[in-house]
Structures are given as C-alpha cells and as structure tokens.
Amino acid sequence: MKSIISLMLVFTLASPLSCFSQDTNAVKDSIYIQQVENRKKPDKVLHAEPLYIDLIRDLGARKGEKEWNVGLGLTDNLRFDSYEALIEYEWAPIDRLGLEVELPFTFYSPISETPRDSIPSNRLNSIKLATQWSFFVNEKWATSMAIGYINEFELTEFRTFNSPYITGNIFNPFLVIAKRWGNNFHSLIYTGPLIEHQFKSENLVFKYDVNTSFHYMITGTRNFIGVEFNKSVVQNDFDLTIRPQIRIGIADNLLIGIIAGIPVSRENERLSSFLRLIWEPAHKKHL
Template identity: 45%
Template sequence: MKILFTAITLLLISINTHAQVLGDTIAKNDVSAKPLKLHHAEPLYVDLIRDLGARKGEHELNVGFGINDEKEYVAYKGFAEYEFAVANRLGLEVEVPFEMYGHTANDARDPLPGNRVEGIKLATQYTFLVSKKYQTSMAVGYIQEMEFSSLPDIGHHGKLFEGTTYNPIFIAAKRLTPHIHTLLYTGPVMEQLFETKTWNTVMEVNANLHYVFTNGNFIGLETNMEFSEQKPSFVVRPQFKVAFSPKVSLGIVAGIPASGDNRNISAMTRMIWVP
C-alpha cells in the first residue's frame, strides 16, 4: 500500500517536472512567470485535495464538523485536514476524520457504535490540463485511507486497523460563465477489510453546480451519488461559502437524501484558513 502511494506520487512529480521544463522553455528567462491557474468553485462536502492548477507553496487548513441523524442514533462527525502544493499543479493532503455517537430521544437504551478516529487519509492530486480558451481544468488523483478500529476495540483488543481503502479519482471543472461553475469528481472506492478478508467496491460520482459572486463567495448544489451492489445512494447538498477575510472562509452544507434509502437530513460546517 505504501509502495503504491509512493509510486503514484513519484510518477506525478515526474510528470509535473516535465511540464515545468516545458513551461520554463516557453517563459524563457522570465523567472517571475507563474503557470496558468483558473479559479473554480470547490465543493464543500467532497472537496478537492488542492486547488486545480495549484502553484508551488500554496497551502490551506480545513476543520469541519457535522451531524447526521441515523434514526437509531445520532452521529457527530468531524475532520481536520492540511493541504499543500509541493510543486506547480501537484498537491498533497493529510486528513484525520473522526466520529462520535449519541442517543436519540426515542432510543436512549439502545447500544451505540464505538466512538472512533475514522483513520488517516493521504492523498495526492495532479492538474494535467488548464485551458484558458475553454475555461477548463482537469486533474487525476489518489486517496489512501487507513481505517482505525473503534476506540473500545483498540482499548480492549489492541486492534488498531480494521481496513484500508484505495480511491483513484478524476476531476474535470469548467466555468460556463465567470459566475457559473461546474465540476465533476468521480472514481471507485475499494475497501479491504483485514479481519474478514473481504472487499467492498463503490463507484462515486459527484456533480456540482455553483454560482460564484464577484467577491468569491458562492452558493451551489453538490450531488453525491454512490453505485454498488446494493441500491444506489443519491444525496443532494445545497451549500454556500462566505469569506470573512482573504484568509478565512466558512462553508455551510445540508444533506438531503433523494434515493429513498434510510438516510436522514444531515448538516456540516467547514472552516477554511489560508495561512
């Protein structure tokens, strides 16, 4: 797993180095020249590993918290993530998500799942196309998550990891107008469970439409679709983002199930800080 993640990262670095050499040739001796970067609205629930067309040295810290009504109990979810561009158009991310659980008013006696740090995610993303003519950016990436066991299992059984996931992704974004932005984020998520030695595969397709105001704030709609052997899942997530300063923004997201499954309405906030 680590070898695969390292190999993909080295491959992306190699591609990026070649692209930079071509860019240097075009820019000749202009050391101040920066690669082209288009601004695209970034979804708030399933966000990008780094801005499309990110430039070397850019970095960002995100902290989020959400609540999901799971009918039998309430799940409180949160995460902290740090993303940075190690080279032009090449971004890396480290994320630590966690979950805690509480009773609903009607199920106070039912057992709850164990609170847990969900895992640690390591991700990389390379923007291979930035077209000013077509106002389009495209990228490929890879996410590797080591899934931690629940805190009770770690404490009682010493079982630290319960599985891992492999998630290659493809991203395409296009600005239809200066204010209307679209973005597609898709890829398979393959989960390997260590104890049962089983695999689960889900195909994720996330389509987004945002209206971006002149000051960078936006309102939009994110749709998260999952396709597996079970019934497809479809969640609609209306959202908005407000900037309090050039460095600090707040995003608010609601989750509305649209596929008739057992999910209920959820909500999440995301605080975005650019150091």
C-alpha cells in the same frame, strides 16, 4: 433544516453586492480572475470547489499554496445522531501537485430509548493520505482536469483501540473535470471507485461515487452559492444526497462553508448539516 436554508439565504443576500453597481463588480470579477490566472506561470483556472467532497488542492495548484480545513457536521439517523469532525491540511510542494492529510472523527449519540451498545462506537475513522495531479489546465477554455488517489487506513473504535489499531484499507483513485462558464458559473465532476479491504475478511467491497456540483460565484466577491449531488453505487444499492451550500469570505484568508444534506434514497439517514472553516495562510489579497 429550514433554519439552515434560511441562514444560507441571509448570508447570500448580505453579500457586498449592495455596495457596488453590477458593472463595477463585473470589472472586479475580471480583475480577480486575471489575478489568479495571469499573475504568474504555470497556467491556472479559477474554479469553485465543492464544500462537502472537496478537492485535495486547487486544480492547477501552484507551488507553495496551502490550506487548513476544520469541519463539523451533524447527521440525523433513524436510531442515533452522528457528529462529524475533521481536521485537514493540504499543500502544493510543486506546481500542479497537491497533497493532503486528513483526520476524520465520528461521534454517536442514541435517539430516544435506543441502547448505547446497539449503535456504533466513537472513533477516529481513519488516517487519510491523498495526492492530486492537474494534468490539463487551459485558461482559454476555462477547463481543468486532474487525477488523484486517496488511501485511508481505517482505525478501530475507541473502546477497542489497541486490538488492532488499523483494521482495514480503502483505495480510492479519482478523476476531476471542472469547467467555468463565463465569469460566474462553475461546474465540476468528481468520480472514482472505492475499494475497501477489511483485514479480518478476504472479501473486497466495491463502491463507485459520482459527485457533480454547480455553483454561481457572487459578482464582485469570493462568495458562492451552489449545490452538490453526491451519488454512490454499492452492488445493487444506489444512494443520492443533495447538498445545497454557500461559501462566505469572513476575511481575506478566512472562508466559511455552510452545507445542508438532503438524502433522496437513503434508508437509514435523514437530514444533515455540515460546516467547513477554511484558512489560507498564504492567500494574497487580489481585490
């Protein structure tokens, strides 16, 4: 975990800040914001998007925007390690409407002498289909709001993949509220219930998530450093994971996000890390 945090600091300190004066970068920030917000209609506000619980599409999305994401993660549990992998594609077919398809995988490896058959099986967790509508975008207030819905078709484990293929459904409506403070500081709330229905059971499992994030966008760049607080409540159980993170621009249309996970009140999960590669095929250079 120390190496992950050190790597985040190295990337941050190695940003192009050293190449420009503060005044020059402040001008570039203003130009970049104007390029995003004023280059065409409809209105759009530049927000820093969290890297772990990411949005379906930019708030105030404009028709034709699209993005590919590849994610890789590692979680240290008490009896086994779990490895995450995801592939997702998001796009905006019309102004302010975002759509997404995601395939999340999880692979498990036992720790020490833990029996293999006592841990979960490798699986394609689900097929996630999602939509998000930005119903409020105000450039003067630098504020955006959106509602959305994610539907997950849960799939069976690889070792029993044909009996049946789909084992359950997760319904997840959500609300997003984001605010930029000046040119550099960003805050965002992402919240909503998750309702899980396993087809073999008539009972429903209710969970409520509140995810808050705060970011500082590095002056003169698209890079940022920030933190997510991922909170969830299931019946009387409360879980909180703190996720410090950075985003680095590798090329004009290629970004990388590095996230560390620090659980505060989880009984079975320890430290985790996550890497997200973001490719924006339609991105235009603004600076």
